Amino acid sequence: MIKADNLSKIFYSGIFKKCYTKAVDNVSFEIEKGQTFGLVGESGCGKSTLGRLLLRLIEPTAGKVFFNGMNLFDIRKKELQRLRPKMQIIFQNPESSLNPRMKVYDSIAEPLRIHKVIRSREEEKERISNLIEMINLNPEHLGRYPHELSGGEIQRVVMARILTMTPEFLVADEPTSSLDVSVQAQILALMKELQHTLGFGCLFISHDLNLVRHMSDRIAVMYLGKFVEVANTGEIFKGAVHPYTQALLSVTLSSNSVSEEQRMTVEGEVASQVNPSSGCKFYPRCPRAEEICLELEPSLQDMGNGHLAACHLSDPG
């Protein structure tokens, strides 16, 4: 349903635009209807940029995104606007994703008014009261302003806004990163339920592998703008190949799925993406790095069963 083809986004900086940051670097993947595609990686690896590219909230440097067979970057603005209701996003930061001067009711009603889905105020009222019942909010919340709500409540309002349309594709950009465990569980349970009834495809972005495991059918691990490993959820947890994925699995503190010999630690922090050098990007932190890793950048190789990994050491050939 949604397909990214060699997608890249480079941000230029500096006075003469001489510095560049490859936020997303030549990424291709597909998401099918009703499927959840998990995207894991550290802060600053380009997860959010990729999510925004898929909805054409920012323009890419190169590559295409197909939504139901149409290239989003080719079509005219009018047509794009017609597609917008079908593609939705939940932002990372609940506090800043609602207009602080609008009451909750108006925030939810806004998309209905813009896309002219409803004919009368009465219909609008009815629609909204149905919606907030679906997402377990009280009618009294409708008269409040965003600063009077908790993070979990705001995320519910955002969800209600999304449901005013009939989304076919949803980008969830760390929807629970600022929430408590119990509230997180509530929001995710709600998301799963809605996905089950409405059947939309979803890109679920998070830095918590445990969460992504619960939500996704297929997982991509991203490091400095590139996919280093893509596989079905079970496969990632059973037989991760890339050292970075293994490191991520090891730091999932309570995981029992990692055996002692697989357990590994990573030193240091993410290298800067500005003007990167050649070779594997994980090289400076990789405990298993060899000479070839410094010289040649590995590409994604199929390990069988749709399991892709970009690492010289696991290269089947």
Added chain:
Amino acid sequence: MTLLHAKNLTAHFLTEEGVVKAINKLDLEIREGETLGLIGETGCGKTVLGLSIMRLLPRNVKIEGGILYGGNDLLKLSEETMRGIRGKEIALIPQNPSTSLNPVLKVGGQISEVIELHQGLKRGKAWQKAIELLKSYGLNPSAKGITQYPHQLSRGMKQRVLIAMGIACNPSLIIADEPTKGLDAIVRTQVVESLRELSSEKRAMLLITHDLEVAFALCDRIAVMYAGGIIELAPTASIFNSPGHPYTRGLLNSLPSRELKPIPGFSPSLIDLPQGCKFHPRCGHCIEICRQNYPEMIETEKDHYVRCFLYDKS
């Protein structure tokens, strides 16, 4: 041996909307050398407890009860004596690393300031000590780490600067307020390792967190807080293997590594707390008495205390 004892502590915020009852008759002992985890949802009063031990709450707070430390009641000490205790005997690692450091001072100077003040060292010596501290937390001063400003450091590094600052004067109690909040998995593990080094020495730590996995990795005992009171207190393994209170069970089940099953309902407003057991409107095991009386702490196993009528044998 008890190091610090919060006795019948009550902290109420007097605000325009009403009295926010952040802490209600809380009783908690921190033993010498132990790491005590304090877990609970946002807005249950965890941070307020930490701040009231440090006496750092704003003026509109009414505090009652006592905080006994080394034979003194911290709440009755003069501001001057208290200033000698803060940082030297009890240190706080505050919640938000990006706003807790002074943005216009280099981090090295901020650490050496603490050392100069409490240990009476000269500037050069204090600076030297600050460098050593930072080195032991994986920040490399030779890589200019010490002469950098906070905005030049990543979030994980700032957190470690704060940890170094907290430990600078070798306090006997450290209060760490959500030290892993907002950190990535890998950086989080690095910070957890730094904290583990702290606790393995002879020093008590109160670890305030809502990250149950971090609490599990670091703590000797865990106290579960709900709506301003401790509802369960037990050794870590006991909490995770046989949680007693329905709230603790719900909290554990909402972990992504377990069932990801939410607790029904929402936390109560601290202005308008329910009668009786504060958890009863959300509790699946609620009986008549829960609606009227506030339960006492009951010892269900050795060292495992639960505040719930389900365990009341009498």
